[in-house]
Amino acid sequence: EEFFMKWKTRLAVLAAAMYIPAGALAFDYNLSIDEISEHPLTAYNTVYLGMPKKDFALNFSILPDWTFYGSDGTTEKAERSVTQDGVTVIEGLSIETADGSPAGRVLAFENYFRTTNRKTARDMYARLSATIYSNMEDFPASQNSKEIRWIQNDVTIVTRLDDKKDGEGYYTVLIRRYNNHVLSE
Numbered sequence: 001e002e003f004f005m006k007w008k009t010r011l012a013v014l015a016a017a018m019y020i021p022a023g024a025l026a027f028d029y030n031l032s033i034d035e036i037s038e039h040p041l042t043a044y045n046t047v048y049l050g051m052p053k054k055d056f057a058l059n060f061s062i063l064p065d066w067t068f069y070g071s072d073g074t075t076e077k078a079e080r081s082v083t084q085d086g087v088t089v090i091e092g093l094s095i096e097t098a099d100g101s102p103a104g105r106v107l108a109f110e111n112y113f114r115t116t117n118r119k120t121a122r123d124m125y126a127r128l129s130a131t132i133y134s135n136m137e138d139f140p141a142s143q144n145s146k147e148i149r150w151i152q153n154d155v156t157i158v159t160r161l162d163d164k165k166d167g168e169g170y171y172t173v174l175i176r177r178y179n180n181h182v183l184s185e
Contacts, residue, residue, distance in 0.1 A: 108178035
């Protein structure tokens, strides 16, 4: 089964890369939000808890619109950005693995969106939360206006809005998934 998941993952990423026309590297962050929240336990149907670190590296190092930041440590990430109507949005995906080896298994991953526009961040968070709500079977374990937490067996899914600018001047929206038997927030 793991063999088929690896090939399914690689084929999905390669198929997605083939459909990107030359010069059309701008992405739609609303579409990205929908893609990562319709199936909250995965990201783009290619990143999932338990996947080997090397598969993440393979997937995101070949996509033309993503910048891959590899490491020898337990974390890796990839980012891309777009500016639409004067608003810049940085989309990122980061993983945390059990160890830094290529075979190290993903224990947690998160998608994040950073923008200097507060309204855009709030709109992204509302869209993310609403889409996850419609795709989860269970009610949240906890929620407030800036964070929602679902727990499904050994997986915790957290959405969060940081509507105060960080040190670099960005508001952040994220969805984090992690194995709650191994990690805590």
